[in-house]
Amino acid sequence: METVLREEESRRMADDDQQWKVPPNVQELAAAGPEEPPSRYVVRDHDRPALAGAGGDVTDPIPVVDLGRLSCGDADEAAKLQSALQTWGLFLAVGHGIEPGLLGEMMAVTRDFFNLPLEEKQRYTNLVGDKREYRIEGYGGDMVLSETQVLDWCDRFYLIVDPESRRLHDLWPTRPPSFRDVLHRYSARCRELAGAVLREAAGAAGLPEEGRLADMLDEKAVTYVRLNCYAPCPRPDRVLGFRPHSDGGVLTVLLAETAGLQVLRDGEWHDVPVVPGALVVNLGDVVEVVSNGVLRSPVHRVVASAERGRVSVAAFYTVDPEREVEPAPELVSEERPRRYEKTKKSGDYVRELLESLARGERAIDKVKLV
Numbered sequence: 001m002e003t004v005l006r007e008e009e010s011r012r013m014a015d016d017d018q019q020w021k022v023p024p025n026v027q028e029l030a031a032a033g034p035e036e037p038p039s040r041y042v043v044r045d046h047d048r049p050a051l052a053g054a055g056g057d058v059t060d061p062i063p064v065v066d067l068g069r070l071s072c073g074d075a076d077e078a079a080k081l082q083s084a085l086q087t088w089g090l091f092l093a094v095g096h097g098i099e100p101g102l103l104g105e106m107m108a109v110t111r112d113f114f115n116l117p118l119e120e121k122q123r124y125t126n127l128v129g130d131k132r133e134y135r136i137e138g139y140g141g142d143m144v145l146s147e148t149q150v151l152d153w154c155d156r157f158y159l160i161v162d163p164e165s166r167r168l169h170d171l172w173p174t175r176p177p178s179f180r181d182v183l184h185r186y187s188a189r190c191r192e193l194a195g196a197v198l199r200e201a202a203g204a205a206g207l208p209e210e211g212r213l214a215d216m217l218d219e220k221a222v223t224y225v226r227l228n229c230y231a232p233c234p235r236p237d238r239v240l241g242f243r244p245h246s247d248g249g250v251l252t253v254l255l256a257e258t259a260g261l262q263v264l265r266d267g268e269w270h271d272v273p274v275v276p277g278a279l280v281v282n283l284g285d286v287v288e289v290v291s292n293g294v295l296r297s298p299v300h301r302v303v304a305s306a307e308r309g310r311v312s313v314a315a316f317y318t319v320d321p322e323r324e325v326e327p328a329p330e331l332v333s334e335e336r337p338r339r340y341e342k343t344k345k346s347g348d349y350v351r352e353l354l355e356s357l358a359r360g361e362r363a364i365d366k367v368k369l370v
């Protein structure tokens with residue numbers, strides 16, 4: 001009898017050995033009302049966020065660009081956008097034509113999803129098989145590569161939205177009932193917005209043809225959507241909702257109604273303001289590489305809050321997973337030598353990006369030449 005017990009115990013311990021690979025659920029942790037976040041979430045001293053409101057001195061604040069005016073050929077709006085893409089790599093889009101009702105529905109289904117009981121959300125888990133291997137799609141936390149990795153104070157839900165043939169329908173939640181329809185409609189509208197911004201971005205990069213970046217969003221290009229849920233944290237000064245990173249795709253459209261997002265410029269963090277009805281648009285690594293560094297894929301992070309939870313919806317427009325990316329030849333010259341090597345195939349780059357993220361590195365640094 002005792003032997004059996006001991007065997008069971010040792011089997012359990014062997015299983016437990018791998019437990020660190022399974023990140024805790026942050027919403028559940030927060031709901032238990034701890035005074036301190038568990039040590040796995042506590043960031044190193046120099047990574048701690050200043051919560052008083054970040055905002056180094058800049059003469060050009062993050063601009064609000066009216067895409068409606070832009071489409072009517074407004075030269076001031078075009079100049080504002082072009083300069084934003086070269087400096088911040090990020091701006092706030094208004095006049096984008098996406099109905100406020102649809103933005104509201106997208107926020108509501110996101111909140112409703114995260115408010116479901118844990119067991120229901122875990123039907124869509126991103127950990128698969130006996131070994132609980134991490135896959136990109138599904139519900140869960142960070143990809144954990146080591147026991148000492150500092151974890152983000154965040155739960156996430158990742159889905160492929162385009163091409164439609166790549167959707168894993170089993171992972172598309174059935175609750176709330178309108179989730180699938182709202183996500184389908186919302187991401188299609190954001191894709192149009194992405195195309196309009198990329199046509200302008202080609203000009204900002206100095207590329208001769210308007211379609212050079214926008215055409216990368218072809219029928220094989222993959223759109224990922226990541227829903228992020230940042231529960232309140234008792235010590236927001238000790239954790240990060242989302243560690244510093246840049247996005248790996250062409251362009252990201254972000255919907256969030258509460259503060260928390262910060263962007264790095266010239267070594268200083270700046271709060272991204274919340275403007276009702278606006279979407280945050282930022283460039284990704286693909287554009288930084290193709291533009292040979294003329295345009296920026298900004299490093300950004302999310303800080304936590306003690307008082308309120310936050311959800312956000314990030315739509316990542318990436319290229320055909322088989323495609324490698326390199327600087328456009330027109331943007332390489334003696335005065336501006338090539339700054340990046342060719343990347344891996346985009347599908348592999350996205351995977352590498354998540355691994356780099358877990359290690360606290362940036363995937364784009366691996367292809368940087370100078």
Ligand SMILES: O=C(O)CCC(=O)C(=O)O
Binds near residue numbers: 261313
């Ligand atoms: O939640 C946010 O505001 C940003 C999320 C983000 O950066 C991401 O999902 O890549």
Ligand SMILES: [Fe+2]
Binds near residue numbers: 247
């Ligand atoms: Fe991001």
